[in-house]
Amino acid sequence: MSILHDLAVTIEARKGADPDSSWTAKLLAKGPEKCAEKFGEEAIEAIIEAVKGDRAKLTSEAADVLYHFLVMLAARDVALDDVLAELARRQGLSGIAEKAARPKG
Numbered sequence: 121m122s123i124l125h126d127l128a129v130t131i132e133a134r135k136g137a138d139p140d141s142s143w144t145a146k147l148l149a150k151g152p153e154k155c156a157e158k159f160g161e162e163a164i165e166a167i168i169e170a171v172k173g174d175r176a177k178l179t180s181e182a183a184d185v186l187y188h189f190l191v192m193l194a195a196r197d198v199a200l201d202d203v204l205a206e207l208a209r210r211q212g213l214s215g216i217a218e219k220a221a222r223p224k225g
């Protein structure tokens with residue numbers, strides 16, 4: 121399993137946990153709207169570091185983005201695997217487009 125899968129499993133396990141026991145449980149207890157808002161804040165912080173060009177800070181902010189992205193999905197019961205399946209489906213579509221664009225013969 122990838123680290124993203126491991127993290128998604130941990131986040132899922134925090135659902136319904138005592139909000140005082142974990143940051144994730146606390147955030148999930150605030151509801152999907154708050155989780156989405158937090159994701160937006162972290163995304164903006166990552167954008168700022170990307171514009172500034174600080175690679176170390178962008179790396180750290182990107183990790184925050186991925187964590188809060190998974191919390192937002194969990195808050196709305198969207199499985200990481202469903203998102204990955206959608207990406208895989210699009211890869212398949214682009215493969216078909218590439219084949220169609222290739223000259224015949």
Ligand SMILES: N=c1c2ncn([C@@H]3O[C@H](COP(=O)(O)OP(=O)(O)OP(=O)(O)O)[C@@H](O)[C@H]3O)c2ncn1[C@@H]1O[C@H](COP(=O)(O)O)[C@@H](O)[C@H]1O
Pocket residue numbers: 127130134141142143144145183184187
């Ligand atoms: N990857 C993370 C992770 N990234 C960021 N954060 C937390 O996200 C919070 C966001 O930072 P902010 O500066 O916005 O926090 P804040 O200012 O206190 O928040 P607000 O008051 O603004 O809402 C911080 O408190 C970080 O600790 C994370 N908390 C948890 N994880 C992972 O989730 C797992 C489970 O964590 P717990 O639920 O805490 O056990 C951990 O093992 C980690 O792997």
